[in-house]
Amino acid sequence: MTLNKSWLALSMTAAMSVSVYAHANTTINALFMSQAAYSKSDIQAMTQGFEKANPDIKVNLEFVPYEALHDKIIAAKGAGANGYDVVLYDVIWPAEFAKFGILKDVTKRIKPSWQDKIFKGAWTTVKYDHKYWGMPWILDTKYLFYNKKMLKEAGITHPPRTLSELSEQAKIIKDKGLVKYPMVWSWAQSEALICDYTTLVSSYNGVFFKDGKPQFASGGSLKAVQFMKKTLTDKLSNPNSREYLEEDVRKVFSSGDAAFALNWTYMYNLANDPKQSQVAGDVGVEPMPGEHLGDVGAVNGSMGLGITSNSQHPDADWKFISYLTSQKVQDKYSKLSLPIWKASYDKPAVLKGQKELVEAAKISIGAMLARPQTAQYPRLSNTLQQAIQRVLQNKQSARDAMQQANQVISRLH
Incomplete structure (x- = not known):
């Protein structure tokens, strides 16, 4: 009888232990993109570090191309x-x-001490x-990369300081036969095109809206498209840019x-890695120059990590997000994303081997132009993509295409 009681007590203890263990172990499903910024291997290494520090939490990673990221997030809400x-x-x-309830509001989780320690442009990403x-x-943000050796061979003593100088230097390089098409861009009909366009709008000190009305057919917003078209007409930009994404450009x-x-x-x-680049050691980087001397252009291409409204364990999710965004982890993996x-x-760990990039970042981060904030952004972006592509494909003038875009966007905004 005593033996049976002991066995029963032992069994109950074991069952309780299993129950507690099962409850303590949480699995997180996380979605990332498989291009630009942090590499897949970087994110996997970060996650391994997190799991080691938090053995009660397991993270399942999924990677998709940027172009599929938005729709994957939307579709998953129904799951x-x-x-x-x-x-x-x-x-x-x-x-x-926010409008469609995809993400949880984490305002109360943000520590007040973080506000001044993180760049203002970064906060706009998630607010x-x-x-x-x-x-x-x-x-x-996007930077102007240049081939130092090629500029030197062309007799050019400094990288371009204005957009006019960029075109002038490109023409010198072309005329000397150093390269057929001196400039290359991400102008495929995609969000990459809008990022390049926004950078140039910033360079021309343009705005997208004024008093609530779209301004795509005037000022810097129009000049940006005209500049893009002219570089193609003058054979300074690679015509394949109209089909390129960022990896093609690289x-x-x-x-x-x-x-x-x-x-x-x-x-x-x-581009500075000799294992995968023929120009390693000759890569220069500067903020994108503006229309006038001293001006720069930059687009806010930042990204955030959020908790979905469906998640059943937001505390564990926030632990994972806090770990990935911590300064210690970001400093360690700063070679592909600052x-x-x-x-x-x-x-020193961040500056090592990329001081030139960091110096450019200090300037560009403060000049980042945000793309329009609207719940109709996908439709707005598609409208702009189509309009700009019509210009780049010689199907319509810049002014006519952007006026049509204005009309469509005024109904969306």
């Missing part, structure tokens, strides 16, 4: 608790996600309607087939 818990999202989506919908993670520049390229942070170290933390930009 309920079986969907994603943590998602990477673009700066252009918070308005839409909408006076609320925070996640933590900024990828602080990014490969063309890295093969030595361009003197200038507009691209994200991640290209700097990859940290959101101001103090990081003076850290």
Whole structure:
């Protein structure tokens, strides 16, 4: 009888232990993109570090191309608790996600001490309607990359300081026969095109809206499209740019087939890697020049990490997000994406091998132009993509195409 009681007590203890253990172990499903910024291997390594520090939490990672990220997040809302818990999202989506209840409001989780320690441009990535919908993670903008050796061979003593100088230097390089098409861009009909366009609008000190009315057919917004078209007409820009995404741009520049390229942070170290670049050691980087001397152009291409409204364990999700966005982790993995933390930009680990990039970032981050914040952004972007492509494909004048875009967007906004 005593033996049976002992066995029963032992069995109950074991069952309780299993129950507690099962309850303590949480699985997070996280969605990331498989291009630009942090590499897949970087994110996997970060996650392993998190799981080691938090053995009661397991993270399942899924990677998709940027072009599929938005629709994956939207579609997963219908999956309920079986969907994603943590998602990477673009700066252009918070308005839409907030309106349709895609993300949880995490305003109360943001520590007040973080506000001044993180760049203002990073906070705009996750803020909408006076609320925070996640933590900024990828602080990014596009830079002008240039081939130092090619400029030197052309007798050019400094990188371009204005957009006019950019075209002038490209023509010198072309006329000397150093490369057929000196400039390369991401102008495929995609969001990449809008990022390049926004950078140039910023360079021309343009605005997208004024008093609530679209301004795409005037000022800097129109000049940007006219500049893009002229570089194609003058055969200064690679015509294949109209089909290129960022990785295509990186490969063309890295093969030595361009003197200038507009691209994200991640290209700097990859283009300087002799294992995958023929121009390693000759890669220069500067803020995109503006219309006038002293002006620069930049687009807010940042991304945030948020908790989906379906998630059943937001505390574990926030632990994961807090770990990935921490200064210690970001400083460690700063070669493809620079940290959101101001103090990081003076850290030897961050500066090592990329001081030129960090110096450019200090300027560009403060000049980032945000793409329009609207719940109708996907339709607005598609309208602009189609209009700009018609110009680049010689199907319509810049003024006519952008006036049509104005009319459509005025009905959306």
